[in-house]
Amino acid sequence: MPVPPASQVTVRAPAKINLGLAVGAPRPDGFHPLATVYQAVALYDDVTAVSREDGEITVEVLGDFAAEVPADDTNLAARAARLLQTEYDVEAGVELTIRKTIPVAGGMAGGSTDAAATLVACNRLWGLQLTSADLERHAAVLGSDVPFCLVGHTALGRGRGEQVTEVMSRGTFHWVFAIADGGLSTPKVYGELDRLRPLRRVEPPEVDPELLSALLTGEPAALAPVLSNDLQAAALSLRPKLGETLQFGLERGALAAMVSGSGPTCLFLAPDSRRAVDLAVDLADSGLCRMVRQAEGPVPGARIIPGPAR
Numbered sequence: 001m002p003v004p005p006a007s008q009v010t011v012r013a014p015a016k017i018n019l020g021l022a023v024g025a026p027r028p029d030g031f032h033p034l035a036t037v038y039q040a041v042a043l044y045d046d047v048t049a050v051s052r053e054d055g056e057i058t059v060e061v062l063g064d065f066a067a068e069v070p071a072d073d074t075n076l077a078a079r080a081a082r083l084l085q086t087e088y089d090v091e092a093g094v095e096l097t098i099r100k101t102i103p104v105a106g107g108m109a110g111g112s113t114d115a116a117a118t119l120v121a122c123n124r125l126w127g128l129q130l131t132s133a134d135l136e137r138h139a140a141v142l143g144s145d146v147p148f149c150l151v152g153h154t155a156l157g158r159g160r161g162e163q164v165t166e167v168m169s170r171g172t173f174h175w176v177f178a179i180a181d182g183g184l185s186t187p188k189v190y191g192e193l194d195r196l197r198p199l200r201r202v203e204p205p206e207v208d209p210e211l212l213s214a215l216l217t218g219e220p221a222a223l224a225p226v227l228s229n230d231l232q233a234a235a236l237s238l239r240p241k242l243g244e245t246l247q248f249g250l251e252r253g254a255l256a257a258m259v260s261g262s263g264p265t266c267l268f269l270a271p272d273s274r275r276a277v278d279l280a281v282d283l284a285d286s287g288l289c290r291m292v293r294q295a296e297g298p299v300p301g302a303r304i305i306p307g308p309a310r
């Protein structure tokens with residue numbers, strides 16, 4: 001049955017972390033080949049889309065990080081809406097409102113997930129009837145992380161990260177996030193990695209089979225020793241103080257501590273939800289970070305939810 005268009009749609013969009021992130025030598029197009037295991041976590045931006053008759057695409061950003069996000073055509077959500085509008089000759093426009101709780105330039109794919117949410121929202125709003133495969137194809141044009149943000153759960157990312165296949169994961173993991181003051185630019189972190197290591201010796205990236213086995217156990221103690229991130233050394237080189245944050249978390253009971261993606265957010269794996277709360281309180285008191293958040297994973301990708309009252 002075709003799904004009718006709607007006049008307003010809200011989509012909940014999760015942040016991502018990389019449980020494993022192996023990075024190869026840069027390709028001729030400048031992107032780095034990846035073998036990554038993504039997980040979507042329950043830290044969300046909500047994107048509300050309301051149809052406009054005049055064909056304009058507008059963006060308003062609300063929440064903790066609003067001042068750090070462009071509210072113009074360069075916003076990734078606006079770019080996602082423009083892409084569908086152009087591709088399918090849509091006459092209507094859209095008013096996008098982003099309620100942000102995902103840190104900006106924090107290595108958690110905040111912009112990418114807003115773009116994924118906008119694809120889902122505009123598909124419904126404009127009655128485009130696009131399939132998941134269509135949306136994933138458009139997502140890959142917008143950014144390497146965007147297809148995963150549609151799919152969510154736990155998944156393997158190959159190519160430059162845009163080729164996504166779901167992997168099995170049992171149970172729920174309890175994560176704590178130390179959000180730093182200020183972001184890190186993703187291209188700069190990749191550039192720093194290239195500067196730090198002799199490119200001749202870089203092997204093609206592979207996913208660690210022990211990571212995939214640990215996910216099947218659902219045991220945080222099995223997952224902790226096999227988490228890895230090739231970008232961590234580069235993020236630490238650009239922001240050495242993150243080392244203190246990681247060390248503090250380990251001393252306060254985290255099973256593992258790692259930079260999230262390109263950073264500077266630091267993530268900690270807690271043994272259970274109670275100890276996640278304890279760790280979050282200790283980190284918040286430490287003065288080492290701007291704010292602390294807790295979230296479970298895995299969770300689904302960008303999904304339509306009942307919208308806020310207008």
Ligand SMILES: C[C@@](CO)(OP(=O)(O)O)[C@H](O)COP(=O)(O)OP(=O)(O)OC[C@H]1O[C@@H](n2ccc(N)nc2=O)[C@H](O)[C@@H]1O
Pocket residue numbers: 018021030031032033034036106107108109110112142143144145146159160161186187190260261262263
């Ligand atoms: C590092 C990761 C890990 O998941 O995410 P973050 O931690 O920043 O969220 C991703 O690879 C970021 O993906 P995304 O933020 O979508 O990157 P894109 O917009 O596609 O690319 C931005 C820039 O990052 C660099 N880039 C990105 C992906 C990749 N495989 N190799 C790269 O070298 C390139 O310099 C590119 O111009």
Ligand SMILES: Nc1ncnc2c1ncn2[C@@H]1O[C@H](COP(=O)(O)OP(=O)(O)O)[C@@H](O)[C@H]1O
Pocket residue numbers: 068069070074075076077098103104105106107108109110111112114115183184186262263
């Ligand atoms: N909707 C958006 N949310 C966050 N950042 C955005 C958005 N649109 C554009 N940007 C820009 O993208 C940059 C990267 O942001 P983000 O996706 O949060 O980081 P990361 O790639 O580290 O996960 C930011 O510096 C910001 O200027």
